[in-house]
Amino acid sequence: MSVTNLLDNWAAVRHFHPIDDKPHDPYKWAMAIDLDACIGCNACAVACYAENNLPVVGREKFKHGQVMHWMRIERYWEEDGRDFPDQGFQFLPMMCQQCEAAPCETVCPVGATNHTQDGLNSQIYNRCIGSRYCSANCPFKVRYFNWYDYPTTENVWPAEMNYQLNPDVTVRGKGVMEKCTFCVQRLRAAEVTAKGEGRIVREGEVQTACQQSCPTGAISFGNLVDPESRVHKQWQAQQVDLDKDAQEKNQKEGGTDLRGYRILEELRSYPSVMYLERVRESAV
Amino acid sequence: MIDSDSVKNLAGHPFDRRDFLKVLGWGGAAAALSGCGNTSIEDGKETVVSYVEAKDYVIPGVAVYFNSTCAQCDAGCSITGKIREGRVLKLEGNPESPINKGKLCGLGQAAVQHHYNPDRVREPLLRKGDKGEAISWEKAYALINEKLAGVKGEEIALLSGDVSGHQKVLLGNYMDSLGSKNHFVYEAVSPAVVRAANLKFYGVEMPRYRIDKAKVVLSFGADFLGTWVSPVHFAQQYAAFRKGVDGQRGVLIQAESKMTLTGANADRWLAVRPGTEGILALGIINALGVSTGDVAELVKDYDKARVSRDTGVEPSNIDKIAALLKLRSPSLVLAGGAAEGYVHGMQNAAAINLLNQVLGNVGKTIEAPVSVPFPQMAPSKGRTAALKDLNDGLAAGKYKVLFNVATNPVFTAPASYKFRDNMAKAGFKVAFAHYLDETALQADLVLPLDSEMEDWGTHVPEYLADTVQINIQQPLMERLHANTRGMGDILLALVKQRRAEEYKAFDDYYGYLRSAVLQNKAALGGAGSDDDTFWNDTLSNGIVKLSGASGALSLKVDVSGLKLPAPKEIDEQYPMNLIPAVTSNLRDGRHTNQPWIQESPDPLTTIVWDSWVEMHPKMALQLGIVEGDIVKVTSKTGSVSAQVYLFPGIYPDAVSIPIGRGHDAMGRYAKGYGVNPFEIMDAVFESATGELAMHETRVNITKTGQRVIVVKDEGPAGGRQMGRKIAARVSTDQVDLSKEV
């Protein structure tokens, strides 16, 4: 430890992100989910179980709210006094929003969750001591705690079922927090490959498991700082700015005719997932 | 640097597929030595190969990808399996398939849990009293041969699900060799009535639907996003449909008695009195006001007021829909499971198809399918009527030997069939099974099947998205259990018992398949390439695409015999309609033992691991029932008890119980979870086709006084957002979709 290092790099260690500074070079992984395309079929959630070694906790533990679905499909219906949901339901795939100013990161006592250079909110399982403060402070409640030692729990991964486990992803033991990683194992592999070839990851080269399975292509994922990426174009077209807590388009008189928004944006956590509003035909 | 891409490319290079499997097997064996598991080793035949000297297509730590076909349902999606160190880890969609274009539903992905399921049958089992005794395959084959001796062909019956490709050919040859014509093709959930209505109206059973070309889709209970025909394909069409034709976003209107996944995504969902879908269709034709002649005559009585009274749909909605259909063309009208499940199901479907004709959609959004050039490989589609026939035969004692190929009629037959008892009347029952399910438990001989990830095969999907495609199914890894066999291998062995000479050239099904494909190399598009190259390319692609001829659809409007009954009077004793719901996760219950499926919340209710009785809150209020009450649902046939879930997306006179749970066998993940609505289903049949009319059962509801906590993902806020902007919605007039990327 050296005080000189502190003093020499004072400016660097005093950078604020995301407000003053854009360290996401060359990657900022981000997502856009079109709720108008999402049909709520759960394919993404199952893909997530398969890719990320999520334990199936069983009925009893599910009943106690100890389910581990990193990606969950929420189903909404606004009653307005109607008898029937005659305008349909709204489905919402919800997973870690990989906030730029993640409330979970600052509160972890051991620094087990951090912001990465490529704009992810990472979780270090080995470092986690299970204080669960991160989950307490998460507005979206997308963090899942290993309430039991699932790898050794009966019928979670009995013999042969464990052959399915993805060797690229850690199997988590009891007492650690986990959450959606944007399939970081895939991202790293792609980043390393691209680096070896002296380029950056191209659009479409890497997919998250949920995106890959989505039958309607509701999920798009990519590098937000890459002007060629679909995600970048979508965010731009929807005028959603990563570094703002209130989008300019919303301040326009008469509202906006764009449907991009981020959930609980006003909490200033700067989520990396943009949702596109579900559209409903006004003619019927 | 070796990346996964370059390894993926390896899949395109020719190499010996069986050699590959052996290497993979050794990978597994190496794992066995380190204590991680076991795979089959052919004793005395295999040599130790150092892992570091493995073949160039196996790189430790790097995944290899192989194409195959999903067998979880019969939509025929092509899959790409990710294999590492000889184990299949994950299934993705194969981007080359026009059906699923690289996508895969949750059910398809859960297939690995079918493969690795700890409750699979691992040895041939011979019934000894109540127990099964493990026997060798030789003994099993000999036993079959012995039992078939002296049995006449017509005394032999075979029950299977949908079957196509070479397996169908082999199956047919075996039945031929036995001199039996009693091959019953049975699927518990199947759009058989719609097929018949299609045949009547369009001249084909399964036309090609073009949701992506339609500007309005009006669906009468067709859950094309969840369960109907080819959901992954339709979901992709749906995505295009929502993006819009000429910039105009497609409008989805769903009319049904119980909301399906598709209904949940509709712009307008109409709660229709059960069984009156056809009336609504005629009402819309009437409201369109464009028909002449026979049609006008037919619909003239179906004015708004009457239709509204009969169906429960508000007149204003009928007007709006008619106006929209008139305004935006082409449109597409679909008839689904909810419309066909009645005695007059055919009439319903016909009325709905008539609407398509009237709207001029036939030929525009309903296209003629391509025909499969090898008719012997074209799919035989299952019907519920087949089970009825078989059951009648069994009850009459017509069959002495019964083969069951991985279907589970004991679970999916209505209790009034007494299928379990009738099955016992057959002297010798052979079940080819993956699990000891309810039907396999009744068999005298259970022969364990390879999973679809261990087996060879070819499949021709009924619904072809583009050209004809023959889907290749190939092993993604070596057999997990030494003593399971592929269905093809078993059939080959059995057919050799009868026609040894004809089949002696084939050591196994692989050899049969290879030679069968290579025989038709030219027809399959491989003219000019040598055998090995063509074969390896075929396996590498996982699909053989053929151009097939597509005929024209019939445009003839024939309304003769189209007559819809008035809605049924309320039955005092059984006032409610039971709607057995087919859910996208569970389908007919053959996958209930896959834990991902069990824990994947039902999209609409978010309930997991259990069955429920879906009931409208208004009706529940009348009956004094709250969520979690255990109620007894009683029909003429029987009763089941399950928890109540209050759900607004259901016609108030109806209750719904999902199909697929309520197993009392089939392993740890299925047994004991939920109830089986087939147990209370009345045996009522569709009048024109003889299909089981699944929606005709009437029930009453009584409280049992017990109450449980419903295990579901949804919280106490239900579907409300409590003023937060979480899942936002905007109407088309407030948004400019043209600016979107």
Place this chain on the structure above:
Amino acid sequence: MKDIREDIAWAKINQDVMKSLENPRPLYWVILFFAVLAFGIGIGCEVYQYQMGMGVANLDNPHVWGLYIATFIFWIGMSHSGTLLSAILHLMHADWRKPIYRFAEAMTTFSLMTAGLFVMVHLGRLWQFYYAVPYPNERWVWPNFQSPLLWDAMAIFTYLSSSVLFLFVGMIPDLAIARDNMQSGWRRKLYTLLALGWEGTDRQWRNFRVTYLTIACFLIPLAVSVHSIVASDFGMSQQPGWHVTSFPPYFVAGALYSGCAAIITLFIILRYVFKFEEYMTLPILKKIVRLTFAIAMVWTYLNCVEFASVWYSHDAVSKDLLIQKMTGPYAPFWWAMIFCGSIVPLIFAIKRFQTNIPVLFATSLLLNLGMWLERWMIVSPTFSHGYYPWTWDHDQWPSMIQWGIVFGSFGWFTLLFMVFCKMFPSVSMYEVKEMVYHRSLHLKQNGTVEQGVH
């Protein structure tokens, strides 16, 4: 009524207090037995939880915190009264604190030690708790200094060690007395060691006075900071019901409140068990009761401030939560908290009850219950009814394991406290002498015996 008899012989003071180290009433052993039993149950539950995982506490996602954190705050709060009595009142020269501050300070120490247990019990991976300790290590990773939990750890460590030092330094003259009274045995060795050779020389007293005063000065801001930091565990977060500006003073007031209530409880127990009727007199009790009443009203006021600021704010989510607390599944507990915390202390305003020991005993227990409920009502409803409606969780209640550990913590605290009272003088002898001396001096100067109440 006098708060202490001024003609009490100094030798008798020594004698009476030293006797408490020897022969307590049988009730002492009964209490000790139940304390050990309760602690044993808690240990059993913890071992089970350690083996199985935190799920046995019936916590879930997102309801990740429960009684452990609530009880943690409760014990931290409890610790504040010791500081109040010994440091604040010391600076204010309120000499009636002298007979009772020692046990209050011990209470501070032991409740902090109990609170510390909950930090551990709460961790999902207890065996790796040292990751949160800032020391240079081979992993090359520091704990995250931005986390309020780390501030907590640091504040509690500072508070605990400072309290122990304060307790110890203040006890040195008494340890010397104990040393002088013990003839032989391990106790004499212990007291000799701990008394550090104290003789009461002028030099020792001179430095002692300054030291004691200085530490007292440090302890006051420290105590305030400790509970402010505990408050910031919640206040620094974004969750509705937690993100409240008034939380630090609210927590501090609550802490003093629960601490005072606990002092009343322990006062009554000690007075009876160790026959301290001469020193722990009713007038002193009356003063504490009045102090408690005042703090209760401050707490009530701050409660109202919180409700009002939520009510008049435009923060719909917080408002929703507040209504939920009042009407939802937690309503019985919430209203019990209001009753115990704001209504019950009104008894203290009635003069008749200010010295009625059975009433005070029962009341003080109710107050503590109310304050414990308050902590629970801070922690749990926010989880059950937070920002994200989909994950609301109204029906998640602590399991028996959780209750067992909470129960065990009371055993642990009682055990520590009772052992302390048997090992060390729980009444400060030298300070009681000072008090008696000053009273007698006062008497001498006035030449009359003063009547009435202080």
Place this chain on the structure above:
Amino acid sequence: MSKRHLLALYGDFDQAEAVVKELRNTKINGFDVNDDMIVKSPIEHPEVERFLGDKPVYVQWFTLVGAVLGGSLGFLGISSAQANFFMQMKGGKPIVPLPPNFVLTYELFILGGVYITVLGFLICAALPAKRSPLYNAKVSVDNIGILVKAEEGAVGILKAIFTKHKAIEIQEEAGK
């Protein structure tokens, strides 16, 4: 030259004060009232300090040093720790954030202050110490003790003064 110790016990502070005053006013050879006299008391008593005269206390300097060191080293230590080894990037916060560090600085300020104060106390009060000669346990009960040491010649005079003020008890170190 060897000195002998003498301990006188008194029942109250007035007597002890009188003795101290007399000792101070009397010129005795071989006895220095500032160096050779220690007053022991069972309670902390400001009057004793008063009549003993203004003796400085240095504990507060320790306090100052401790608090300043605790605070400054705390801040530097924490900030350097954050800036060295593995940096922990927290979204929306700099690597070295000031408000949290100030909170911790505050705690360490107090920690340093308290610790060093106690250390200062031990040093200034010369604790732990061996028991002085002629220790009498009565001092820890209720007596005031005046411990003097004097050369042989002065012992008699001191004894006389003690006796004059009605010492309860006089203890004398055995002669060499």
